[in-house]
Structure formats: structure tokens, C-alpha cells
Amino acid sequence: MSKTFDVVVIGAGPGGYIAAIRAAQLGLNTACIDEWKSASGGPAPGGTCTNVGCIPSKALLQSSEHFEHAGHAFADHGIGLKDLSIDVPKMLARKDHVVKQNNDGILYLFKKNKVSFFHGRGSFVAADEEGYLVDVAGDKPEQLRARQVIVATGSSARALPGAEFDEDRILSNDGALRIGGVPKTLGVIGSGVIGLEMGSVWRRLGAQVTVLEALPTFLSAVDKHIAKEAQKVFAKQGLQIHLGAKINQVKVGKKGVAVHYTDAAGAECKLDVERLIVSIGRVPHTEGLNAEAVGLKLDERGFVAVDDECRSNLPNVWAVGDVVRGPMLAHKAEEEGVAVAERIAGQHGHVNFNTIPWVIYTSPEIAWVGATEQQLEAEGRAYRAGSFPFMANGRARALGDTTGMVKMLADAKTDEVLGVHIIGPMASELIAEAVMAMEFKASAEDIARICHAHPSLSEATKEAALAVDKRTLNF
């Protein structure tokens, strides 16, 4: 006998588990199915984000940043250290512990909010007048009947043709997060967020890291001034970045990996590395969902086809997160999850795609929201720009971290903030103010008139707002 639910969510990543919790909070009888297994075979809800994405990468970024500071920055503070070393297995164990805390936290929240959790693979069986039948294949097979279904099955790493992931020499994000010791040499194909974050972790710990990027420009989605600054800083840190590199062949040998590529000048080159991280994007994950059984439509790139409100082609079937169009970000998935749950409950869920922040957790961090200067130029929109360097910010000087700047773009006539771009310390936290300002359609002057604590990094945001109007308080 099947169990009947108002809502069945397939996938417990940030899109799915948040949708399930919100639906249950709104009084809907809700189930969530997820197939991720922990090392011991038990459930590990949280998806890519919790298990092999946002959370473990930030744990390793933190550990490696402590190591780098201890080796390079502490001396300036008068702190002496002898025999600095890194215990990689311990660092990885800490990361795993952080992941587990998050897995357990989600299971606790499911219980607290009365979400029924099923561990296994969810797949469509059939549709009838009452809704959808969904099978759960796992240790305890079940069949669920759902009045509404939310597909939140996420994404997986895109492999380079001819260089399948073996998670030993050729690594996806999964393998990159559990290299057992610091490799002497590490190659990274793709200079996107994941490549830069993972490359930074292992560079800080002592690996010689070379990044090969196919595009001729570095971080092309980032505001051009911020990207230029980032490229300069990363090169100074020792990250070797080759743009315009066309990969011809990847060969795995006993001792490592040989990457044959043509460089931007057309020369044939070879890069020999102990390990290679391939981070060339992610693909939607719909394998095992049995979308065909009910006629769920996928688009030409394999994403579940949805409208602006995450409705699929089928009545009462929704999809959110990485498996649908839009930025592959955990908080975008979460926002969509909440909005869909609210729509199912008859409320007016809303996601503002213009104010989704982006963050690259390198050091310095890079964060932005809204339009870049090159986008405004391409649109022909009249704008004013203001920027302020952390070099002139008292808190940044006290921290000993004065790299970077805050840059603000505002409409030339109305002064409405159109974009804010930050490279520097704690950019991931600072960007929240800009998101809030843009959500409330603030002008640059509004931000300039808000009292910011002193000394704080956020004063740089205020100064950037003042600079839009060619003013400053700092000099």
C-alpha cells in the first residue's frame, strides 16, 4: 500500500530540504526522498552543498587559510611559530565532522517539522487523477503517492571527454575535497569558482598549482576591474593561470597526469601534474528519476524545463535548484524551494533573480550582486561608478588585509544602485548590505547616509557609495 502525501520532494539538497521544511511548516503533509549515502551507508541529506560542495570546501578553505596565515602573516603580529606542519588526515577528519553536523542538523529539522524522510532513490512510476506514484528504491523500498511533487535532484560534475573522473588522479569536486596528502603539483582545468577555491586550498598547503582556462578572459562573469585585480593577486600568491588553453589530451600514468594543450599563442604545451582537478561546470542530474514515465519535459541541455515560477510541463510537478535553469548556487536553490512550497500552499512565493549574490571564497574573497560595469556598457545604460580601496580602511589595516576594494555602480539619473562588486576581506559578509540595499531599491546616497560602525570593513561600502557622488569622508 502506498503512503499518501500532499507534497513529495525528490532530493534533499538545499533546494529540496528547505522546500520540504517550508511545506511542512505551512501545514502540508510532506515527504522528502534522498539517496546520498554517508561513508557508513546511512543517510546524508544536504546534497552536493553539504556533502561535497559549499560546506566541506569552506571547511578546507578555513583550515588552509589558518595554515597560510600561521606561515606568512603571524610574524607581522609578533607571533613566532616553530616547526609549522599540516596534518592532512586530521584536517580532512575535521571537514568530515563539519559535514556530519550539517547532515544531522537536517535530519533533526525534518523530525522537528514532521517531514517524513525516505532514504533511497526516488523515481516516477505513473500519474493518475489523484496525483503521482513515486517509488523509493533503497534499504526499505516504499511507494509514495503525491498530490504535488518537487524535483530537486541537483547537479553533478561535468567530465572532460576522454578524461573520466577516477577520483584518484583525475578529480571532480568530490575527490578534490579528499586528497589524502598535499600533492607536489596540481593541475586545475577551469578557472571558475570551484577550480579557484579548490586550487587555493591545495596551493596554501604547499602544492604548485597550475590552472588551465579555455576562455581568453579571467572570470568573465565578474566585473572587469575586480577580475583584473583578482588575476593580479592570485598570480602574486603563486597560482599559475594560463588563459586561452585548449586541452587536447589527458593521459594518466603511474606517477601522475600529463595534460597536452595548445596555449593562447598556439604553441603545443604539456603540463605534468601529480593530480588533476577538472572543474569545467556542472550538469543537471535527472538520472534515475524516470522522468519519461510521466512525460516530465527536459530542455535541450537536460535541465527540467520550468517557467519563472518553477512549474514544469506537468500539473503539480515543480522543480528547483541546480536541476533547473539559472545560477547553480545553494541560496538560489533555497529561495526557489521556499517560493514553491509557498505557491503550493496558496501563497505568493517570490524570487528576485536580480539580487542573488555571488561569492568566490578565495583569499581575498570576491562577491557581487547586480550588474557588472561591462553589462551596463553593453546595455548602453548611463551609470556612475564609485570605488574605495581597503588600503584606506582602518579596520582592514588593523586586520593586516588591505587587498582589494568595494565598487558601486548606480544609475546616472536616479542614483539607484545597480551593482556592487567587492574583492577583499570578508566580501562574502559585506555583500549582504548591498543585496539588502538593492532589494529595497536604495540609491547610492541612501547607503552613504546610513551610519556604519567604525572601524569596520563596511565603511568601505559607504565610501564607495560616497565615491559614486565623487565624495569621501576618509581623506
Ligand SMILES: Cc1cc2nc3c(=O)[nH]c(=O)nc-3n(C[C@H](O)[C@H](O)[C@H](O)COP(=O)(O)OP(=O)(O)OC[C@H]3O[C@@H](n4cnc5c(N)ncnc54)[C@H](O)[C@@H]3O)c2cc1C
Ligand atoms: C565544490 C563546490 C563548492 C560549492 N560552493 C558553493 C558555495 O559556496 N555557495 C553556493 O551557493 N553554492 C556552492 N556550490 C553549489 C551548490 O552546492 C549547489 O548550487 C547546490 O547544492 C544545489 O542544490 P540542489 O538542492 O539543487 O541540489 P544538490 O545539492 O545537488 O542536491 C540534490 C540531492 O538530490 C539527490 N538525488 C538526486 N537524484 C535523486 C533521486 N532520483 N532520488 C533521490 N535523491 C536524489 C542527490 O543525492 C542530492 O542529495 C558549490 C558546489 C561545489 C561542487
